Amino acid sequence: MKHPFSSYRKLFPILDHTIQLSSCSQSALSLPVRRAIDEYLEVWLKRGADWGYWMEQVALARAEFARMIHAQPDDIAVLGSVSDAASSIASALHFEADRREIVTTTLDFPSICHVWLAQAPRGAQMRFVQAEAGSTDTTERIAGALDAQTALVSVSHACFYDGQRVDIAATGREARRHGAIQFVDAYQSAGAITIDVEAQAVDILAAGAQKYLLGIPGIAFLYVRPTLARRLTPTVTGWFGRVDPFAFDPAGLDFAAGAARFNTGTPPMMCANVARASMALLNEIGIPAIEDYLGQLSAVALEEAVRLGLVVASPADAAAKGANTAIRVPDAARIEARMLEAGYVVSARNDVIRIAPHFYNTAEDVTGALRALAGLIR
Template identity: 25%
Template sequence: MPAWSKVRNSYPALKEYTYLDTAGTGVVSVSTARAARKFYEQVSNHGNVKLKAWLERVGEARRQIALLIGAKPEEVAFVANTSHGMNIAALMLKGQGEVLTNESEFPTSTVPWLHQGYKVHFVRATRGVIQLESTAGAAGRAGCKSASTARPLSIREAMGRRKRGIIVHSYVQFATGFRQDMAALGRLARRHGHHFVANITQGCGAFPVDVKEWGADIACCSGIKWMCAGEGAGFMYIRRGLLKKFKAPLAGWFSVKDPMRIDNRTVRLKTEAARFELGGLPMPSIFALGCAAEQTRRLGVGNIAGRIRGLTDYLLERLEEIDVPVASSKAPEHRSGIVLVRLPGAGALVEKLRKRKVRVSARSAGIRVSLHFYNNRDDIDAFINHLGRLVSSGKRCPGAGRGALA
């Protein structure tokens, strides 16, 4: 088991802030920052002399990502962010049917498909839960927003309505932190002849990802959140069979098998996912991502997930003590690093907390608290103490109930 207090020392921001906002931006470790900086030091001192070494480091970063998500390196492409990957997915899967998603997706999962003219169906989330199977209790609550009828729908029911299509779904929802059972979703998708596109940005780096076990066709991830790699690079997984089956909708000089031939007449594309790396790469960001992925693997994703569970248990206990409700599902199998605290006036509260150097986000009528392995109980105590004081001072205002906190 990692010595978490020692690990924490590698994340300098935690000395200054009570940082509970990894779902917004993960804190970058000293060595990850150094990996990115090293590129600029080298290009500043030596120009392109280190090019061969840089390309090898890109290869190593790809290998680290592949190991982290259970893929082969040939199935991993570096992209700028999740949106970039989703756009490639939406272009690639044109003609494969309509899109099925849920109403609580981050727009990155929906805008690229809507923009390409796909019909997108939104399954309802009920109290933060996105049902795969319908249950008696869900009847009348779950539903498919864009369908013409108001009949209750789970994902299975919505899939059953069409012979094929594309399910686009996040591993972890950005506001509530609901963690979906992606292996079960993948099984459903296969049974119903749907392609399965996963947005893993809010889960990868914190909870296990196994794209093969899930049966994902495509998975897209940004490096900025739970991967703790900063801005500029993300990655996408594309299943090998898909790479063979579908024509590449984009290509550039670096997409071809031998770019250094500088051939401007023929297009012989790489067979790997790297064909979507069209030209010069954002090397510093990729080096940071590779370093962060290696650190994640060294700590062990299982250990990280366990650490997050322990911290969120403690947060839930402390919230109960100050009588502040939680909007996230508390079912152990659906919990993640995100806890949505139900409080009106969240925007103003978050601003007040920020003045006290407590970093959290305001999301959908609540405060989103996100806990990664580098947090500790002291962070949670600091947050609870500040929040408790703000909430009780809000209650003391004449005529004010919880709703007057803003």
């Protein structure tokens, strides 16, 4: 299988000695990201504090994320994590007597579910849709659970556990039909799956940088549809949620227009440097091309896993999943450590090992990891 991005492989030095296949947890370090970190440290060393430079990097990162999801930079807030983004959104919701439900699934990431559960004292009621590993009908299950009682539906675009995908346009349409808001957790899809918030009519979408966005923990991006943003007033806030953060008015609580009202405290400056560099690389290549290639690697992974007799937890159809292919493994954490000894960085979650390539990986990387895994299991 030809590698269409072979010229980029040299940007990831780890691949000279170790095959990193853990983009569902942490992608490989690229030279542009290393340069961005060094640049930040150099500015800090030579200038001490440079707010102009810091704010420029935050703005550039916001613009790169907006470009990636077909939004405008003013529609993007910058926070410390997706949990922070969800908390800011949750604080702006009102749970009325006839519209109290938050709908999510049993396979959504716990951190986001915990944010919604924490709204119970404010009147929210959780409804968990049963989702099965390897399933291809989760979209329909979610859509079928929505009704006039739904205040918000929270969906993972791609599941952290088995990679299964949800059609966010379909669940979003059903949410709007019932007068509800949809929150999309795109942490496992942004950078690997094409997202068009305009075409898919997305209400709210959040993603962090350390997985398929090729960055590091500590920064997340929150898209809020402009007409919706104007209707919401968060109570989780900070000085960067103001019209002018640098007015330094302790008694004035004005809210910035658009998504900026969901900003909280000082942005994560170094993380923004990294995210600007990492997303610029992804946008240079183009997410549709990356998604197509990762679909091919998924097909390779599924075929090889079946050939090796491995038990696959992910959907059997490559088109129904993201880049992550989950293999059921007893004592997954121990096997993860053994895989590293064998030269492969993979990611354990509960009872699965996740093989999650990015565009810099090859089909040989994937098949080699699966053969090593099969040998260790036996």
